[in-house]
Amino acid sequence: GAGVSQSPSNKVTEKGKDVELRCDPISGHTALYWYRQSLGQGLEFLIYFQGNSAPDKSGLPSDRFSAERTGGSVSTLTIQRTQQEDSAVYLCASSLSATGRANVLTFGAGSRLTVL
Amino acid sequence: AQSVTQLGSHVSVSEGALVLLRCNYSSSVPPYLFWYVQYPNQGLQLLLKYTSAATLVKGINGFEAEFKKSETSFHLTKPSAHMSDAAEYFCAVSDKSGANNLFFGTGTRLTVIP
Numbered sequence: 001g002a003g004v005s006q007s008p009s010n011k012v013t014e015k016g017k018d019v020e021l022r023c024d025p026i027s028g029h030t031a032l033y034w035y036r037q038s039l040g041q042g043l044e045f046l047i048y049f050q051g052n053s054a055p056d057k058s059g060l061p062s063d064r065f066s067a068e069r070t071g072g073s074v075s076t077l078t079i080q081r082t083q084q085e086d087s088a089v090y091l092c093a094s095s096l097s098a099t100g101r102a103n104v105l106t107f108g109a110g111s112r113l114t115v116l
Numbered sequence: 117a118q119s120v121t122q123l124g125s126h127v128s129v130s131e132g133a134l135v136l137l138r139c140n141y142s143s144s145v146p147p148y149l150f151w152y153v154q155y156p157n158q159g160l161q162l163l164l165k166y167t168s169a170a171t172l173v174k175g176i177n178g179f180e181a182e183f184k185k186s187e188t189s190f191h192l193t194k195p196s197a198h199m200s201d202a203a204e205y206f207c208a209v210s211d212k213s214g215a216n217n218l219f220f221g222t223g224t225r226l227t228v229i230p
Contacts, residue, residue, distance in 0.1 A: 004159070033217065042122075042222035043160075043206065056217065091159065105218060107152075107159035 002026075004108035006092050012114045013082055021077045021111045025094030032075050033095075033105060034067055038088040046090075049075065050097070082115045089113070118143050118209045120190075122221035130229045135179075135194040137224045139207030142188065148210035149190045150218065151181055155203045163205070166190060177201070202228045 005024040013019050025032050034046040045059040049069045060066070064082075069075040079086055089112045093105040123138040141147055148167050152160040164175025171183040177200075181192045190207060204225045208218040 035220075043208075043220035045217060045219065048217055093160075104150075104162050104165065105160075107161070109157070109159045 004092055004094050004106055006090075006108035006111050008111055009109065010112045010114075012116065014116050015084060016081055018078065018080045019082055019113060021079075021090050021092075021113070023075045023077070023092030023094075023108060025073065025075070025092070026106055027073075028096070029094035029106070030072065030097055031095045031103070032069055033093040034075070034077050035091040035093065036061075036088045037091055037110070043091065046077070079113075082113075084115045087113055087115045118147070118219045120149075120207045120209050120219065120221040122205075122207050122224050124224055125222065126225050126227065128227040128229055129197045131199055132196050135192070135197045135201065135226065137192040137205050137207075137226065139181075139190045139192065139221060140188050141190060141207075141209045143209055149181075149183065150208040150210075151175065151179070151190075151192050152206045152208060152220075153203050154206065154223075160206065163192070197226075197228045199228050199230060202226055 007022045030051045033048040035043040037043050047057050047067050049055045064080045067077045089110040091110045093107045095103040095105050119142045121140045150165045151163040153163050154160045163179050164173045166173050166183045174180045179194045181190050183190050204223045206223045207221040
């Protein structure tokens with residue numbers, strides 16, 4: 001597509017429920033990233049995928065968080081047993097490659113998660 | 117480890133005044149540095165990037181930033197603020213491992229006063 005598409009744009013859920021957030025990157029972009037933006041905080045790196053390589057999961061805050069990328073394209077971020085502190089905007093980005101430091105990330109508009 | 121520090125979570129300027137948003141970085145390797153802007157209810161957009169070529173980098177919408185190694189800084193400036201510049205601005209540094217992951221600062225919210 002023309003840009004990075006994320007869905008849903010807004011999600012309200014109850015504490016303890018599982019949620020799935022979807023990201024559709026720009027066609028041809030091999031690298032995909034998930035960030036979390038909490039109120040008053042910067043962007044917190046969660047995970048990134050580069051082609052068929054093992055993802056870098058070093059930013060995932062707990063084992064309740066997981067992500068997969070199917071067919072090198074669409075990615076799903078799953079949060080199990082949500083907690084109120086998980087409330088944030090989850091941003092997805094993609095880039096042509098993850099091996100060139102000057103590559104530019106293109107961001108989606110984000111998925112706003114509210115855990116009641 | 118890579119990191120950036122943005123001084124001032126909120127900056128207010130009058131329309132037509134100079135915009136100065138501060139960013140200092142920490143990096144164990146020559147850094148690649150970026151400024152992104154986030155308008156309300158939108159994703160982040162790249163304003164400009166420094167990739168070890170010219171130290172003065174010009175970006176979109178009249179913004180520019182100067183890489184100063186001696187000061188470990190990459191401050192963002194614009195000579196004359198416009199109402200449409202009101203947004204949140206993020207400084208970021210590229211990951212040391214050679215991968216493309218970015219480490220972001222906490223952001224500076226710019227308010228432009230008419």
